[in-house]
Amino acid sequence: MTDVILVLNAGSSSLKFAVYPKTEGANSPLLRGKISGIGTKPVFSARDAAGLELLQHGFAPIDPKTTADGLIPNLLDWVQAHLSGATICAAGHRVVHGGPHHAGPAVVTKTLLSDLEALVPLAPMHQPHNLAAIRCLAAKAPDMPQVACFDTSFHHTQDRLAQIFALPRALTDEGIIRYGFHGLSYEYIASTLPSYLGNRADGRVVVAHLGSGASICAMQNQRSVATSMGLTVLDGLMMGRRCGTLDPGVVLYLMEEKHMSAQQIKTLLYRQSGLLGVSGISNDMATLEQTDAPEAKQAIDLFCYRAAREVASLAVTIGGLDALIFTAGIGENSATVRADICARLRWMGVRIEAAANVQNAARLSPRGADIEVLVIPTDEETIIAQATRALTCGAGAAAQT
Numbered sequence: 498m499t500d501v502i503l504v505l506n507a508g509s510s511s512l513k514f515a516v517y518p519k520t521e522g523a524n525s526p527l528l529r530g531k532i533s534g535i536g537t538k539p540v541f542s543a544r545d546a547a548g549l550e551l552l553q554h555g556f557a558p559i560d561p562k563t564t565a566d567g568l569i570p571n572l573l574d575w576v577q578a579h580l581s582g583a584t585i586c587a588a589g590h591r592v593v594h595g596g597p598h599h600a601g602p603a604v605v606t607k608t609l610l611s612d613l614e615a616l617v618p619l620a621p622m623h624q625p626h627n628l629a630a631i632r633c634l635a636a637k638a639p640d641m642p643q644v645a646c647f648d649t650s651f652h653h654t655q656d657r658l659a660q661i662f663a664l665p666r667a668l669t670d671e672g673i674i675r676y677g678f679h680g681l682s683y684e685y686i687a688s689t690l691p692s693y694l695g696n697r698a699d700g701r702v703v704v705a706h707l708g709s710g711a712s713i714c715a716m717q718n719q720r721s722v723a724t725s726m727g728l729t730v731l732d733g734l735m736m737g738r739r740c741g742t743l744d745p746g747v748v749l750y751l752m753e754e755k756h757m758s759a760q761q762i763k764t765l766l767y768r769q770s771g772l773l774g775v776s777g778i779s780n781d782m783a784t785l786e787q788t789d790a791p792e793a794k795q796a797i798d799l800f801c802y803r804a805a806r807e808v809a810s811l812a813v814t815i816g817g818l819d820a821l822i823f824t825a826g827i828g829e830n831s832a833t834v835r836a837d838i839c840a841r842l843r844w845m846g847v848r849i850e851a852a853a854n855v856q857n858a859a860r861l862s863p864r865g866a867d868i869e870v871l872v873i874p875t876d877e878e879t880i881i882a883q884a885t886r887a888l889t890c891g892a893g894a895a896a897q898t
């Protein structure tokens with residue numbers, strides 16, 4: 498009987514999953530899939546190890562009103578049916594916020610869950626869904642070990658200066674600091690850098706994770722030096738629905754002059770801003786690129802302008818730039834966005850070849866360029882599977898449990 502590891506990334510409108518062999522070093526998933534459109538129009542999609550599409554057959558009809566965690570019992574049955582004879586021996590979860598104390602993944606315990614619950618106000622749109630998935634699995638399979646992998650952990654290497662806000666010290670001491678996110682994606686990209694860059698992997702690298710959520714991280718020696726997101730996932734780049742960096746005076750104005758409640762402001766900043774807010778059309782980059790409306794073009798222009806400014810600003814923290822990496826949905830697929838960002842960084846010496854860019858090639862910069870420009874597909878699930886395997890099956894497992 499084969500033992501497998503289940504990886505879950507539960508969000509407000511999607512449940513992503515992957516299944517890996519328990520065997521050490523087996524980094525290719527046996528299954529990978531997603532249920533998107535949760536809460537509105539759920540769509541199931543999955544592929545096997547060879548990349549062939551798998552049918553929803555065996556997955557009970559999805560109630561449009563269900564939540565991501567509500568789909569987990571069904572998913573477990575479906576996985577077992579597709580991998581006949583396999584036993585899910587452990588589960589790993591993406592958890593957005595790990596707070597100040599988790600510099601790495603951790604085995605889930607009751608204490609850990611209540612610590613993570615306390616962080617919900619810092620990631621109100623993500624953390625509750627991540628934790629609900631853990632609870633649901635614990636109820637369904639109480640003996641199965643679970644591991645929480647945090648998007649904040651990778652950034653624990655940042656200097657204090659990169660972390661603190663210019664606020665009264667008492668607030669800093671309370672933990673009101675910049676944590677940074679997308680750390681699982683950055684960890685994966687960092688692990689691939691030697692194969693793309695050789696000795697330059699330890700150099701000054703800026704990684705642009707441009708997806709529905711977007712951030713940028715400056716790395717040196719494959720470690721995080723500074724990043725664009727802060728205490729919450731609202732800061733930094735303009736995103737699909739989130740505003741990114743905003744004058745805090747705007748929030749005061751909305752409260753005092755527009756009499757908006759905290760909840761209304763939260764909805765505005767997390768759900769109604771970004772590409773959606775500026776275009777008034779969509780939060781989806783691919784959709785905006787196919788739209789002629791000037792508002793769509795302005796939204797894309799602002800996205801690229803903000804991203805280029807942030808790349809240049811983060812290059813300051815590492816004293817220059819040896820490589821610029823694009824990743825995630827927009828970074829991996831939008832030649833238009835990459836070309837626009839790189840054109841704005843031409844003064845820094847960033848050059849790309851138009852033909853390579855249009856083909857989404859791995860290397861966009863010309864041979865011998867001072868600054869390497871690469872497209873590297875991210876893989877957060879593999880990082881979660883590795884951590885789950887190490888903490889539940891490997892040498893470190895006994896010490897943790």
Ligand code: ADP
Binds near residue numbers: 707780786
């Ligand atoms: P998440 O994992 O947070 O859902 P993704 O990393 O999948 O986000 O990125 C989603 C974004 O990538 C969407 O804005 C989508 O339109 C964009 N995207 C995906 N493919 C393309 C493409 N071919 N051209 C432009 N944008 C794309």
